[in-house]
Amino acid sequence: MISIKTNEKCHHCGTSSVLVESEVVIRIKELLQPNFKTLGTSVAVHGNRYHPICPSCDSYALGLDLVEAFPVLTQSGKITTIHDLMFMDSSLIDKKRQSLVTSLKECIHRFHSSEEDAIWWAAENEALRLMFQYLMESSALSVTPELLKAIEEDGFSDHATSVAELLEEQANRLPDADRRVVLDCFEALWQGGEDRDSQSLNMFD
């Protein structure tokens, strides 16, 4: 086992970072072209370069959706994959959801605190995009290849309405905790103002 002295935690969600080799990062970029959220500057570990990364915030980049995920090195020196990490620590999924809720709250705040169309429109879009991405990564949202392709080609905002419809349609099929996030977010966005007083248990209040 390789011993690693760092004890780094993710600034977003508090999960212990893992290390991913520079060479692997290159492969990830080629294959997935992800938007890394937490990829850190490389450090030398026994002669190889590794980047710290959060396995929860960047689970997609680490190959969550792939049959064979990319190898990562834990801080205890174990070589593993995102699949095994998720399996061993189901709280990772909870942390991921919490980090989503935190980001959604920011969007909802921006949405309600601006008079400018462009700002609330962007905030709404961002909220939809975050939920869509999270659900694609972590649970059974069924999306047609056509929609995915269209999003890839035109950008998310052109298809935000389709995504909103899709989330609404499929909300009842999602795991309980995910369904609550989606429905509460919709409610916080679109039934703002006085109506929200009756929803005091809403996680977005």
Ligand SMILES: [Zn+2]
């Ligand atoms: Zn994180």
